[in-house]
Amino acid sequence: MATSTNSKGALGEALVMTRMMRLGYTVLHPQTTEPYDFLAVKDGRHIRIQVKAASKTNHHRRSQRYSFNVCRGRCKKMYDDDTIDYFVFVSLDTEKCWVAKADTIKSKFFHVGENNAGKYYEAWHLMD
Numbered sequence: 001m002a003t004s005t006n007s008k009g010a011l012g013e014a015l016v017m018t019r020m021m022r023l024g025y026t027v028l029h030p031q032t033t034e035p036y037d038f039l040a041v042k043d044g045r046h047i048r049i050q051v052k053a054a055s056k057t058n059h060h061r062r063s064q065r066y067s068f069n070v071c072r073g074r075c076k077k078m079y080d081d082d083t084i085d086y087f088v089f090v091s092l093d094t095e096k097c098w099v100a101k102a103d104t105i106k107s108k109f110f111h112v113g114e115n116n117a118g119k120y121y122e123a124w125h126l127m128d
Helices: 005-022
Strands: 026-028 038-042 045-054 066-069 086-091 097-101 109-112
Touching (some): 066 086
Antiparallel strands (some): 026 038
16 A cells, blocks of 8 residues: 555654654644654754655665655755754664754755665764
8 A cells, every 4th residue: 555745754753753752852743834843852952853754765676775855845945954953864664764964964865775874874863
């Protein structure tokens, strides 16, 4: 059964929120439309999180590869560094996460394969 874009986003957000709560963050989901998906709060610090979720693509037969759209909507506009603090890219099939400070992502797409994006892999410490 195919998963809609909205469902993928909701699944990714739920996975990341759960992971962050296990790491000791309080998670606040906005009741109004905001450029971020949720706030994570720890030690009095508020962090604006934008989650991007994807499933494995089959473009590369020998390796797992994920491609995340880093734009708002249908790639009409990039996120501003002053509206979000971190991206969390999540693989829905493996539940692996890559954490990146928003100002380090300059492209409209973030690609993850077995041999790249290692510095972002499960890099929750970047938020400390």
